Amino acid sequence: MSKIVDKKVALLTGGASGIGRATAIAFAKRGAAVVIADADAKNGEAVAVDLRERFGAHALFIHVNVTDPASVQNMVQTTVNQFGGLDYAFNNAGVPDGSTSLRVSTQGNWDRVMSVNLEGVWHCMKAELDHMLAAEKGAIVNNASRSGLVGVPGDAIYGAAKHGVIGLTKAAAVEFASKGIRVNAVCPGLVDTALTRAKFGDDLIPRSRLANPLGRMAQAEEIAEAVVWLCSDAASFVVGVALPVDGGATAR
Template identity: 75%
Template sequence: MDRRPGSKVALVTGGASGIGRATAIAFARIGMAVAVADADTAGGEETAGYIEAHCDARAAFIKVDVSDGESVKAMVQSTVERFGALDMAFNNAGVPDRAASLHVSTQENWDRVMSVNLEGVWHCMKAQLDHMLVAGKGAIVNNASRSGLVGVPSDGVYGAAKHGVVGLTKAAAIEFAAKGIRVNAVCPGLVETALTHARFGDELLTRARLANPLGRMAQPEEIAAAVVWLCSDAASFVVGVALPVDGGATAR
């Protein structure tokens, strides 16, 4: 076990890149030990290595397939065995919708998006709650999306999964608040990551200008700041929120 007295432990899924990597680093910079979980071994180890080299914090990479409940249970168990606790979790792992339109979406695409983006969050919360209920405390933040709050024509399957994440978040928040566990979600708009560059290509800058009143993409660190706040004592009275971090897109 590698636990410093008084230190807290955070678990981040999808920590190999993008919002997950930025959030893992943000937790580390305020003194958290961080379990970086992902299916991408190279990226996950890079995130954990960066934290240990530059953040004066402990980190460990844990390989996980969030669509597999047994893999997720092992991830949480490894976190607790390594660091001695699990105080907060950011369930961020996700995959994009490969269909440009709902009517051309395939069963394979539906199954893939749902198994990771929705079922994966369910697996993660169940395993995290197993530990947090024994501890009598904890904070969980799920990564939903602007597409989990409003209809986005190009995100039919993705949006359905993310609406499900918002529903799971609210139900869990109500059920477990009295047991000392706060559950919330963040709902990012367009964020500048390798994934968005790969998906939108040359259209990305145009999309960014039109995406919200600010006329730009978010940086991953801006989403990370919201996650860290929701997990902190400063947000101790915030329960069951699906917080838009979208430059005002959903306010239109």
């Protein structure tokens, strides 16, 4: 496997499970030092141990609350102190929309989804950019969603947050490209993760057959490969993109 990110430092929020965990593994396989940041200390530390044992990776877990600017600043500063820099960031932490319709959504649901999925990305980008601007290099990938590109029934609050993530991504991309920093977003469709299975239950498999022209869910590893590519020099001329990784769902 080509080590296209060898000796780089990658920071991932939401790295304890799902897409974040798969991306941490993908970076470690390619020789990067990996920081797994998550509110889930037990599983986050387990991922770091796994990367050290299986790949001999330099891997560190940091507990973070992405809704707390001080916690986010500590995450980035600890990363830089531990590994001497920060090359790549994947802002992936997120929570699902607990409502089934805009009409029955609540203020509490709105506040939770927006504080983690949108405001959390904002906090992370600010802290990451502070370091990357000083270093005059870096790449950031934000996890948006197919729901950030199109309207999805029953997903209004989540979709609003993810549309916001794409807006942040594009604005930052054009502001900081000349400073040596590339900012992009990845937009997954239906992905086979524990979170997805919990949300859709027995409806998941029939839903997945209709979700896209490929007629299946993505595996978390397929999203991870897109993230690693967007961070790497292989994507050196890719700036401000909201990349669908959705089996053709948004092409229909």
